[in-house]
Structure formats: structure tokens, C-alpha cells
Amino acid sequence: MAGLAATFGSGAMTNSISEFDEADLFFVIGSNTTAQHPLIGSRIIKACQRGAKLILVDPRQIQLASFATMHLRHNIGTDVALINGMMNVIISEGLYDKEFVEKRTEDFEGLESVVKKYTPRVVERISGIDANQIEEAARMYAGTKKAMILYAMGITQHATGTDNVKSCANLAMLTGHVGRPSTGVNPLRGQNNVQGACDMGALPNVFSGYQKVTDTNVRKKFEDAWGVDKLDDKVGMTVTDMIKAAQKGELKALYIMGENPMMSDPDSSHVELALSNLDFLVVQDIFLSETAKMADVVLPAVSFAEKDGTYTNTERRVQLSKKAINPLGSARADWEIICEVSRLAGYPMNYACPSEIMHEINMLTPSYGGITYARLEDSWGIQWPCPDKAHPGTGYLHKDKFAKGLGTFMPCEFKPLAEVPDDEYDFLLTTGRIYYHYHTGTMTRRISTLEREAPWSFIEINPADANRIGIRQNDLVEVTSRRGSIKARAEVTPRVPPRVVFSTFHFHEASINLLTNPVYDPVAKIPEYKGCAVKIRRCA
Amino acid sequence: MSKTLSICPFCGCGCNFYLVTKDQRVIGVEPSPKNPINKGMLCVKGWNAYEFINSPQRLDHPLIRKGDSLVPATWEEALKYVADRLNAIKSKYGPHSLGFLSSAKATNEENYLFMKMARAVFKTNNVDHCARL
Ligand code: SF4
Numbered sequence: 001m002a003g004l005a006a007t008f009g010s011g012a013m014t015n016s017i018s019e020f021d022e023a024d025l026f027f028v029i030g031s032n033t034t035a036q037h038p039l040i041g042s043r044i045i046k047a048c049q050r051g052a053k054l055i056l057v058d059p060r061q062i063q064l065a066s067f068a069t070m071h072l073r074h075n076i077g078t079d080v081a082l083i084n085g086m087m088n089v090i091i092s093e094g095l096y097d098k099e100f101v102e103k104r105t106e107d108f109e110g111l112e113s114v115v116k117k118y119t120p121r122v123v124e125r126i127s128g129i130d131a132n133q134i135e136e137a138a139r140m141y142a143g144t145k146k147a148m149i150l151y152a153m154g155i156t157q158h159a160t161g162t163d164n165v166k167s168c169a170n171l172a173m174l175t176g177h178v179g180r181p182s183t184g185v186n187p188l189r190g191q192n193n194v195q196g197a198c199d200m201g202a203l204p205n206v207f208s209g210y211q212k213v214t215d216t217n218v219r220k221k222f223e224d225a226w227g228v229d230k231l232d233d234k235v236g237m238t239v240t241d242m243i244k245a246a247q248k249g250e251l252k253a254l255y256i257m258g259e260n261p262m263m264s265d266p267d268s269s270h271v272e273l274a275l276s277n278l279d280f281l282v283v284q285d286i287f288l289s290e291t292a293k294m295a296d297v298v299l300p301a302v303s304f305a306e307k308d309g310t311y312t313n314t315e316r317r318v319q320l321s322k323k324a325i326n327p328l329g330s331a332r333a334d335w336e337i338i339c340e341v342s343r344l345a346g347y348p349m350n351y352a353c354p355s356e357i358m359h360e361i362n363m364l365t366p367s368y369g370g371i372t373y374a375r376l377e378d379s380w381g382i383q384w385p386c387p388d389k390a391h392p393g394t395g396y397l398h399k400d401k402f403a404k405g406l407g408t409f410m411p412c413e414f415k416p417l418a419e420v421p422d423d424e425y426d427f428l429l430t431t432g433r434i435y436y437h438y439h440t441g442t443m444t445r446r447i448s449t450l451e452r453e454a455p456w457s458f459i460e461i462n463p464a465d466a467n468r469i470g471i472r473q474n475d476l477v478e479v480t481s482r483r484g485s486i487k488a489r490a491e492v493t494p495r496v497p498p499r500v501v502f503s504t505f506h507f508h509e510a511s512i513n514l515l516t517n518p519v520y521d522p523v524a525k526i527p528e529y530k531g532c533a534v535k536i537r538r539c540a
Numbered sequence: 541m542s543k544t545l546s547i548c549p550f551c552g553c554g555c556n557f558y559l560v561t562k563d564q565r566v567i568g569v570e571p572s573p574k575n576p577i578n579k580g581m582l583c584v585k586g587w588n589a590y591e592f593i594n595s596p597q598r599l600d601h602p603l604i605r606k607g608d609s610l611v612p613a614t615w616e617e618a619l620k621y622v623a624d625r626l627n628a629i630k631s632k633y634g635p636h637s638l639g640f641l642s643s644a645k646a647t648n649e650e651n652y653l654f655m656k657m658a659r660a661v662f663k664t665n666n667v668d669h670c671a672r673l
Pocket of ligand 1: 037038039040548549550551552553554555578582583584585586587
């Protein structure tokens with residue numbers, strides 16, 4: 001989310017889900033919305049059926065493609081070039097919002113000088129999209145007042161992910177398409193509480209509410225509230241830094257709550273090596289995941305049904321989920337386990353229930369100041385920022401000014417994928433999710449209906465390629481990258497363009513992350529799941 | 541049978557549903573009709589979001605490694621072992637030799653406490669969550 005925070009001052013979705021119903025245009029880039037966010041996907045489809053336009057940017061023929069006004073199947077990893085091309089058209093044809101640019105943004109000149117080079121002809125050569133289609137998309141987006149940009153992991157999971165996001169933000173600011181209802185830039189969050197984990201400061205550089213650990217006053221506030229001194233004043237390690245440090249023997253112990261990095265991280269054989277190099281690994285989870293199997297201590301946690309707590313959805317809505325049944329076996333809620341570990345380590349944490357923890361969050365986190373259990377009990381949740389108990393919450397962000405004051409244009413140059421196909425590794429592998437499963441499959445693969453619909457790992461391959469190398473539907477194929485090799489069933493389909501193969505990371509038998517490339521976006525540290533070179537052959 | 545308002549644990553839409561329970565078992569879900577996000581609808585993942593809760597594969601007691609295998613332990617043993625080992629490693633190699641990975645599936649309160657534990661108890665900013673989107 002670093003890209004959006006840098007340009008607007010906040011990394012969150014600018015609008016609300018209900019505002020989709022009023023939008024007149026959707027620019028969807030890198031989001032297979034009907035598979036990843038089904039209920040948002042169906043809102044987009046409904047909007048299209050009442051006449052809203054949809055510009056879909058995706059190399060694959062995903063379900064939304066059948067509703068799209070324009071489907072731009074660009075070459076993987078050329079998002080920045082494509083958006084620069086659209087901005088080139090918007091500036092050269094004078095279609096941008098001059099008043100918005102002048103009053104609410106800064107560094108327009110910088111943007112102008114970078115995108116000048118990205119004429120539709122130049123971008124056609126990079127992206128594979130016709131110059132006149134680029135022009136048409138640019139005019140359509142700029143010319144529609146209520147236009148929403150939507151994106152998901154399809155653009156963040158690149159080594160240039162932060163640039164991709166900045167480009168979306170640039171496009172919205174240039175046309176003044178932000179700060180109004182049904183108009184803005186909307187990152188769709190993958191897991192149910194990614195937004196909340198970030199808001200709560202489960203990040204190496206900030207406390208809750210994005211308050212910086214490097215700010216002395218902020219540290220003082222938390223030191224006083226927590227009754228401790230000398231909080232760490234340096235930015236800590238990200239998950240990818242931790243894995244590297246473990247490999248080098250610099251990180252000695254890792255405490256993992258409810259995650260399965262053995263499956264979700266790129267290049268998982270390296271992760272395995274890194275974890276086995278630790279002196280001490282604690283895993284707290286509801287199942288014995290691939291990661292938990294490597295632990296020194298496994299602590300059994302409870303599911304969402306067995307505890308009270310709040311979650312923050314992708315539109316910044318904090319919602320209360322209530323305990324429905326008692327914990328199974330001797331499992332305990334994560335918050336109870338944390339309190340016990342802290343107490344035994346010498347720091348008493350006394351909370352009788354999650355609402356007491358929320359009370360502390362209210363005191364220390366300005367954007368959550370007025371989000372109390374009492375209010376959540378009789379509402380459908382509250383969208384932050386909500387500074388005090390009288391505040392109704394915020395449906396859309398950046399109304400009269402950006403969270404950081406002026407919005408900053410951050411022009412980006414196109415950079416090719418870190419690993420491109422060559423003679424030996426002649427296909428580009430891209431990864432994603434399917435409708436029936438969720439993330440690494442630890443929960444969904446234990447649900448029989450979902451497992452029945454999608455029991456195997458598969459590799460999508462274009463019919464032209466399949467014919468050439470003699471692969472038929474359902475053949476077992478071997479897919480090999482410079483890092484590893486997996487076997488899966490072939491799904492021969494025009495959904496993928498030629499020279500591209502697609503798979504998911506839901507299946508532990510054929511863990512696709514044995515293949516993916518551990519090059520990271522330098523700022524957001526999100527790995528490049530969306531493109532690496534592979535070769536493919538039919539198993540005898 | 542009783543019904544409890546809950547939030548779907550899968551994607552970031554945050555659809556609301558009622559967990560239908562009988563004798564301390566979750567036996568189904570019912571979408572919440574009035575809620576502004578899903579207005580009575582759910583996707584196939586949401587409709588099936590209860591089945592894993594009662595999975596026989598659920599962990600029901602702590603485990604501690606003894607050689608190559610993980611063997612059952614009491615909570616007292618396991619928690620004490622975790623606290624002692626983390627403290628020992630912290631005193632020997634410093635707070636930056638510890639790392640904490642929080643969860644995009646846990647609640648806000650749990651994410652807050654987890655980062656508080658990393659920062660206030662073990663004095664390190666080495667805290668992150670796995671899904672960076
Ligand atoms: S029901 Fe489907 S769309 Fe709604 S939160 Fe769950 S997974 Fe997402």
C-alpha cells in the first residue's frame with residue numbers, strides 16, 4: 001500500500017462498496033474480482049447491466065471480460081507503460097482536470113515530462129495493446145465523472161508493484177477522479193483482515209493508526225500508555241527481511257500467529273531452509289499447517305466462531321463478530337495466548353475481554369478513536385476515520401483535501417519484468433486465485449463442497465501452445481523454473497494468451513511457490529508472483 | 541438452535557452472516573439480509589464457511605518438539621517454554637534477533653496485542669504480517 005500512501009497520504013480504499021452501485025465506469029486492473037471478491041464482482045456485473053462502462057485490463061479472459069466495454073489483454077508486467085500511455089493521451093488532448101490539478105495536487109510538471117515519452121505508438125510496442133485502443137480507453141476514463149479504479153494483487157504482486165499503484169493514483173488525480181462519492185482509487189484487500197492488521201500496526205514501521213515508530217512524540221505516547229521505556233526507535237524487518245535474516249543466521253527466533261509462509265511465500269524451498277535455520281520457532285494456528293510442522297512449539301488457537309472480535313474489511317469498515325460456540329478442545333483465542341506469553345515473559349497484560357483491548361486501541365489510535373463495542377453492537381460497523389464517539393465514520397476519503405494535504409504526482413518509468421522468457425524457459429508463469437479456494441487452502445481445502453469443485457492443481461495453457469508441444473486436456477505436465485519444478489494437470493483454454501501459463505497457490509501437493517521468483521518490490525516488499533519464466537513438458 | 545451474527549472469514553468484502561449453532565456445534569450459515577455489504581447474499585465460500593470449524597484435524601492441545609516429533613504438552617509447559625526461550629534468546633542475541641509474524645486473519649484486537657507484545661515486551665519492531673496486500 002506504499003504507493004497509495006505516498007501519493008494520497010492513506011493506503012486504504014477511497015470509497016465504499018455500496019458506492020459501486022452509483023458508479024458510471026470501472027477501470028479494473030489486476031483484479032479477478034468475481035473470483036477473489038465475489039460479492040464486489042457481482043456488484044460490478046449488476047452495474048454493467050444497468051449501463052455502467054467497464055474497462056478491464058487483464059491478460060486473462062476472466063469472467064468479468066464478458067461484461068467489459070473494453071478488454072485490454074496487455075503483456076504481463078506492462079501496467080505502468082499502459083497507464084502512462086493513457087495519461088499521455090489525456091494530457092495531449094487536454095482532457096485532464098486543470099482546476100483539480102492546480103488546487104489539490106503538486107508536481108504535475110514531473111508527471112508531464114515523464115509521460116510525454118509514452119505516446120500510444122510507443123506503448124503499443126511495449127504492452128501489445130493497439131494505439132487506438134489506448135486512446136479510446138483514455139478518453140472514456142477521463143470523460144466519465146463517476147469513475148472508479150479497482151485493483152488487487154494483479155498489480156501489487158510485481159517487483160514494480162509500488163510503481164503500478166502510484167500510476168493508478170496519478171491517473172485518478174490527473175482527471176480529478178478522487179474525493180467524490182463513487183469516484184476514486186480502490187485497492188481490494190485479499191484476506192478478511194489485511195486492512196485491520198495494517199491499521200493495528202502489524203507492520204515494522206508503524207504503531208496502530210500508521211503512527212511512525214521513528215517519531216519521538218509517538219514513541220513517548222506509547223511508552224507512557226504501556227508503562228515501558230525505550231521502545232525500539234528503528235524500523236524493523238519486513239517478513240521478507242526476516243526470512244533472509246533467518247537464512248543468514250541473524251534472526252534466531254520467530255513467532256508466527258495464524259499464517260502459513262511455507263505456502264504463501266515465493267520460492268518456498270528457501271523459506272523451509274530459513275525456518276529450519278532458526279533456534280526457535282513458535283506457530284500458533286488452528287491446524288497443523290506446513291509451517292506448524294516445522295515448529296518447536298505449536299499453540300492451538302480457536303476459529304473466528306469461538307471468540308469475539310472486530311475485523312476491518314476492504315472499505316475500512318470495522319465490524320464486530322460474536323462468539324457462537326465455546327472453544328474446541330483446549331484451544332484458546334489468540335488474544336488470550338498473547339496475554340499469557342507476555343505475562344510469563346515478565347510483562348502483565350490484563351484484559352478480561354476483547355472490548356477492553358478495543359478501549360485501549362480507541363485511546364491510542366486517532367482513526368479508531370470513536371469505534372467502540374457499544375456502537376458496533378447496534379450498527380453495521382463503522383468506517384474509519386472515526387475520531388470520536390459522535391463521529392458517524394467516513395464513507396469516502398480525501399473529500400476537500402488529501403489525507404496528506406496536497407496529492408503528489410509520482411511519475412514512474414516502465415521497467416520490464418525481472419525474469420523474462422528465453423529459449424530454454426520459454427513460457428511466462430503467472431499465479432492467482434480461483435473462486436473456490438482461499439489463499440493457501442488451510443481452511444477451504446477442508447471444506448468438502450469446495451474441495452469437490454476444485455480438487456486438483458492445474459496449469460492453464462493456450463490451445464496453440466498445447467497443440468505445438470502435444471499437451472491435451474487433463475494431461476499431467478511438469479512445469480519447471482530456475483528454482484524448482486511441480487506437476488499439475490493441464491487445462492487447455494484460450495483464457496490465457498499464448499506463451500503464458502497460469503496457476504494458483506492453493507494446493508500444497510503442487511506448491512506453485514516452489515517456482516516463483518523471490519525478487520521484491522523495493523518499497524512494499526511484495527514478491528513478484530505475477531511473472532516468472534518456466535518451461536513445460538508432458539509427463540510420460 | 542441459536543443464531544449469532546458473525547463475519548465471513550475469507551475475503552476482504554467482509555460479508556455478514558449468522559452462524560447457526562446446535563449443542564455447541566456450528567451447523568450452517570445464514571446471510572444477514574439487512575446488512576449493507578452483502579444484502580442477504582453470500583458466495584460459495586461464505587455459504588460453506590462453517591465446515592472447517594468442526595474439522596477433526598483441528599489442533600486441540602499444545603505440542604512441543606522432542607527430537608523429530610511434536611509431542612502433546614500442557615498449556616502451562618508450552619507457554620512457559622515459549623516465554624523462557626524468547627527471553628533467553630533476547631538476552632543472548634539482543635531484541636533484533638526475534639521476529640513476530642502477525643495474521644491478516646486474526647481480529648484487530650489480536651493484531652494490536654501481538655504488535656504490543658513484540659514492541660513493549662520484547663522491544664523489537666521486527667513485526668509484520670504475511671499478506672502484504
Ligand atoms: S461470502 Fe464470499 S464475498 Fe463475502 S466475504 Fe465471504 S468469501 Fe468474500
